[in-house]
Amino acid sequence: MTAxxxxxxxxxxxxxxxxxxxxxxxxxxxxxxxxxxxxxWAADFTEDASFSVPTVPAPVVGRDALAAAVRRTAESxxxxxxxxxxxxxxxxxxxxxxxxxxxxxxxxxxxxxRGGESRVHRVCTCTDVLVREGGRLLVxxxxxxxxxxx
Amino acid sequence: MTAxxxxxxxxxxxxxxxxxxxxxxxxxxxxxxxxxxxxxWAADFTEDASFSVPTVPAPVVGRDALAAAVRRTAESxxxxxxxxxxxxxxxxxxxxxxxxxxxxxxxxxxxxxRGGESRVHRVCTCTDVLVREGGRLLVxxxxxxxxxxx
Amino acid sequence: MTAxxxxxxxxxxxxxxxxxxxxxxxxxxxxxxxxxxxxxWAADFTEDASFSVPTVPAPVVGRDALAAAVRRTAESxxxxxxxxxxxxxxxxxxxxxxxxxxxxxxxxxxxxxRGGESRVHRVCTCTDVLVREGGRLLVxxxxxxxxxxx
Numbered sequence: 001m002t003a004x005x006x007x008x009x010x011x012x013x014x015x016x017x018x019x020x021x022x023x024x025x026x027x028x029x030x031x032x033x034x035x036x037x038x039x040x041w042a043a044d045f046t047e048d049a050s051f052s053v054p055t056v057p058a059p060v061v062g063r064d065a066l067a068a069a070v071r072r073t074a075e076s077x078x079x080x081x082x083x084x085x086x087x088x089x090x091x092x093x094x095x096x097x098x099x100x101x102x103x104x105x106x107x108x109x110x111x112x113x114r115g116g117e118s119r120v121h122r123v124c125t126c127t128d129v130l131v132r133e134g135g136r137l138l139v140x141x142x143x144x145x146x147x148x149x150x
Numbered sequence: 151m152t153a154x155x156x157x158x159x160x161x162x163x164x165x166x167x168x169x170x171x172x173x174x175x176x177x178x179x180x181x182x183x184x185x186x187x188x189x190x191w192a193a194d195f196t197e198d199a200s201f202s203v204p205t206v207p208a209p210v211v212g213r214d215a216l217a218a219a220v221r222r223t224a225e226s227x228x229x230x231x232x233x234x235x236x237x238x239x240x241x242x243x244x245x246x247x248x249x250x251x252x253x254x255x256x257x258x259x260x261x262x263x264r265g266g267e268s269r270v271h272r273v274c275t276c277t278d279v280l281v282r283e284g285g286r287l288l289v290x291x292x293x294x295x296x297x298x299x300x
Numbered sequence: 301m302t303a304x305x306x307x308x309x310x311x312x313x314x315x316x317x318x319x320x321x322x323x324x325x326x327x328x329x330x331x332x333x334x335x336x337x338x339x340x341w342a343a344d345f346t347e348d349a350s351f352s353v354p355t356v357p358a359p360v361v362g363r364d365a366l367a368a369a370v371r372r373t374a375e376s377x378x379x380x381x382x383x384x385x386x387x388x389x390x391x392x393x394x395x396x397x398x399x400x401x402x403x404x405x406x407x408x409x410x411x412x413x414r415g416g417e418s419r420v421h422r423v424c425t426c427t428d429v430l431v432r433e434g435g436r437l438l439v440x441x442x443x444x445x446x447x448x449x450x
Contacts, residue, residue, distance in 0.1 A: 012317040017162040019320035020169035027242040031254060083297040085256055085273050087240055090387055092327040104331060106385055108410065110258065110273045112297035118273045123385055123410045123418040147383040147412035167312040170319035177392040181404060233447040235406055235423050237390055260408065260423045262447035268423040 008095040019093055022103060022130070025137050026088040030107075034085050036074035042067035045139045046131060052143045081114040084121065100140070101130040107144070123147040158245040169243055172253060172280070175287050176238040180257075184235050186224035192217035195289045196281060202293045231264040234271065250290070251280040257294070273297040308395040319393055322403060322430070325437050326388040330407075334385050336374035342367035345439045346431060352443045381414040384421065400440070401430040407444070423447040 010018065025044070032041040042063040045051070051066060052059040060066055077084060092104040104127050111121035129141045160168065175194070182191040192213040195201070201216060202209040210216055227234055242254040254277050261271035279291045310318065325344070332341040342363040345351070351366060352359040360366055377384060392404040404427050411421035429441045 012321065013163060013166075013313060015324070016170070016313075016317035016320035017166035019324060020166035020316070021162065023241065024165075024169060024243060027240045027255070030240060031242055031256075083273075083300055085258075085297065087256060087258070089239060089389060090327045090330060091323065092331055093324060105327070106331075106387060108385075108387070110270060110297070112273050112300075114298065114300060116298060118270045118298055120270055120410060120418045120420055123383075123412050147385065147410070148414065148416060148418055150383055150412075150414060163313060163316075166320070167316035170316035171312065173391070174315070174319060174393060177390045177405070180390060181392055181406075233423075233450055235408075235447065237406060237408070239389060260420060260447070262423050262450075264448065264450060266448060268420045268448055270420055 008097045008099075010095055015093075015095075018095060018101070019091070021137065022091060022093055022101065025130075026091070026105070030086040030088050033070060034083070036070070036078075038067040038070040038074065039063075041070055045142075046133065049139055050141045051139075052141075054144070054146055054149045083112045083114075085110045085112075088126070099132060101137075103128045103130060158247045158249075160245055165243075165245075168245060168251070169241070171287065172241060172243055172251070175280075176241070176255070180236040180238050183220060184233070186220070186228075188217040188220040188224065189213075191220055195292075196283065199289055200291045201289075202291075204294070204296055204299045233262045233264075235260045235262075238276070249282060251287075253278045253280060308397045308399075310395055315393075315395075318395060318401070319391070321437065322391060322393055322401065325430075326391070326405070330386040330388050333370060334383070336370070336378075338367040338370040338374065339363075341370055345442075346433065349439055350441045351439075352441075354444070354446050354449045383412045383414075385410045385412075388426070399432060401437075403428045403430060 029041065029044045032044070045063055045066055048062060049066070050059045050061050060069055087108045087110065088105055090106040094102040096102060104125070107124045107126050108120060109122040109124070110118055112118040124147065125145050127143045128139050130137045131140045179191065179194045182194070195213055195216055198212060199216070200209040200211050210219055237258045237260065238255055240256040244252040246252060254275070257274045257276050258270060259272040259274070260268055262268040274297065275295050277293045278289050280287045281290045329341065329344045332344070345363055345366055348362060349366070350359040350361050360369055387408045387410065388405055390406040394402040396402060404425070407424045407426050408420060409422040409424070410418055412418040424447065425445050427443045428439050430437045431440045
């Protein structure tokens, strides 16, 4: 295994702080997404970040393209009268020697039509590479896989 | 922005400890609720706490009224043979300079009829203001919004 | 209450580190389970661990029996074309004076048939006793209760 993919040993306290920081990062990140705050959400990615999902043939690259995709989805949900909630969790956090962090997690998406019954919409796994820029964590790459399309 | 609503800068270690404490608080709090432990659950609120939900016209105020509401729900679920689980998560934790903490989170409620199929019952957002009394975190105010009633 | 069941007082920082370690433990543990990595998953239990579930008359005991049960389930799901996800959370973490940790948590299981609709499959509560061997946390006993069979 080459150096950048090796796990970085951290003290127990260091890992605890990082784990909390990462949970806080994803909480705010997904609340921005579900609130339709496209630009603030896209600012959580590096400028050249890559986002792969199974329903799009090529990865979406860069903050502008990411924000545009979120705006389209937000408009479509608003006109359908449906609220989505992206729930991230089950975080397997792997710090690497180069300072980046690989996070293997699950995301469940719930859908609630106005006046209707809430339901599970999607169950996904998510592999992110996080890097630190100016003290902040940012997503450099994200790969999402949907359980129903495996 | 006035002082009480400003974010309190914390060390990375201080934030990590607080984040864990808050997760532990909500875990125990929701397990008490789902177990029908009305008084122990209500003891997690300040004496004059206010709880707003969309299906009740005015906020429920104070531990006694909160505990009474939980007892009514527990009795109704028991006679219906249905178990509810309140699952809190996606915690966006904002410490303020006055020592209080604003927590923006999601709560999903699952319902399981005895011998039947479990399902998503509700998807909600929750904004709490937590304060510290005698070292313990307590809820001073809670505002719950249901995604299906937005 | 006898000494081993008393709660161990920890510093705020110590509790924060432990809470993160436990979340990381469960994340990896459940991802191994859902990926069908039966032996790696079973290695998260002590050699003589006991696992009680409501649908099996006697507890499953020991790593070999635990791994065999996971292999059977993985084969059955693969031939049915269904992906399960075990989502652990709502962790109420109670360190004890003897160094063990009691964790009362919830687990939701989602099911996604290939090409079909994802759904909630099970809602469970889980009580684990974790012990430390060679620095690692391991499950010494697990008791799972399904909400629909209460």
